[in-house]
Amino acid sequence: MKPFTRNCMTTFELQESDSDHHMHPFTCGSKLQSRRPRVVVGGRGVWLIDSEGEEILDGMSGLWCVNVGYGRTELVEAARQQMQELPYYNTFFQTTHIPAVSLAAKLAELTPDNLNKVFFASSGSEANDTNIRMARTYWAERGKPEKSIIISRKNSYHGSTVGSGSLSGMTAMHSQGGLPIPDIVHINQPDWWSEGGDMAPEEFAVARARELESVIIKHGENRVAAFVAEPIQGAGGVIIAPDGYWAEIQRICDDYEILLIADEVICGFGRTGNWFGSQTFKICPDIVTVAKGLSSGYQPIAASIVSDEIAHVIDQCEFSHGYTYSGHPVAAAVALENVRILEEEKVLDHVNQVAAPYLKARWTSLGDHPMVGEARIVGMMGSIALTPDKENRAPFAAQTGTIGEIVRDQCFAHNLVMRHVGDRMVIAPPLIIRTEEIDILIERAVQALDDAWKQIKKEDLWR
Ligand SMILES: *Cc1c(COP(=O)(O)O)cnc(C)c1O
Secondary structure (H helix, E strand, O other): OOOOOOOOHHHHHHHHHHHHHHOOOOOOHHHHHHHOOOEEOOOOOOOOEEOOOOOOEEOHHHHHOOOEEEEOHHHHHHHHHHHHHOOOOOOOOOOOOOOHHHHHHHHHHHHOOEEEEEEOOOOOOHHHHHHHHHHHHHHHOOOOOOOOOEEEEEEOOOOOOHHHHOOOOHHHHOOOOOOOOOOEEEEEEEOOOHOOOOOOOHHHOOOOOOOHHHHHHOOHHHEEEEEEOOOOOOOOOEEEEOOOHHHHHHHHHOOOEEEEEEEOOOOOOOOOOOOOOHOOOOOOOOOEEEOOOHHOOOOEEEEEEEEEEHHHOOOOOOOOOOOOOOOOHHHHHHHHHHHHHHHHOOOOHHHHHHHHHHHHHHHHHHHHOOEEEEEEEEEEEEEEEEOOOOOOOOEEOOOOEEEEEEEHHHHHHHOEEEEOOEEEEEEEEOOOHHHHHHHHHHHHHHHHHHHHHHHHHHOOOOO
């Protein structure tokens, strides 16, 4: 078969051209130029193939999205058929189409009972932008336009557009381009390992949840529209809140009549062992954001799934919002096929009965490594905290991220994709990973940690 993307260039030439013309997201271009990106040319299952023919185990499912793995021909076929039949149409002006109708109904079926209406977008960022406008419009329509503050968390990730980037609690993002937009407030994250001090995890969890209550009281309940959070913070380093956190958050949102928006862009579609992270942590959201695993990344598609109450109110007005590609037929058809695969192949059963228990046992054993403090995992997303002093949960003296990057580079050298977030290492492999592949993942992670440990000692960074 003729390759679709013509390549008559060497790896070196591809890298040169990349550096001349391609600006990468969240990357320092000049640094990348000197270090050279790997050129990924294909994938099968949990494996990536690069332009040198190396096979790399993808411990990150791309960017937390390729839940069913690479190379699924059913998804290709769904796209091909839909492109042939109706490659594009919109749903703006009194029209609809079969893929949007079917996917919306399917999402209503999969989500908890009170969530039955869907607003489509093409990315998690866009869907969260929709949520900002939807939550504020909801209160305005109910005669409370002053209820416009949205509370989010430091070190959360909700996207990179001006709106969703404002919700995101990452200082590096806020220092560029004049973010956040008005009426976004950030509270502290439930990261016990780094910020818990002498508190017991459960005590810390409740204290951090109650910051939400303090902020609501400070601004006044009549000013606050919503609280938004990821069930597990993904890009922030797979931060799993200690027990008790979510129950307290739920109580506060209920007591003060604040909408709870669960950003399930990573946690959705099986990542935590349930269809949604909200089910894993017993959260009852008013709006759920989905993207990534919705199509296993094969097509850009996202959605805000909203409660009957919100849908009822929003439906009374003309909601002046939407994207050219909202509910794009090809993307929706691929998402439907992806959901069919998850259901018919019982991928969640594989996660719960095979992959997650096995991965958990092997992943937590990394806690014995001299460099690893906590090793935590829920379902198929986990993290390890790197430390020179486990006892005191101390950070490295070097600038945050220095050690993480060394470990990341060592993983890459061992043909394993594991991402670093500061000095935490994170994984989120495809849900279909087999136990033999988990063994390889752990084996390579240990080799990478060992080599990084030697390098850190040699470079006198072990302190
Ligand atoms: C990736 C991510 C987003 C943003 O999604 P994009 O498709 O990159 O815009 C939003 N929220 C969470 C939790 C994410 O992980």
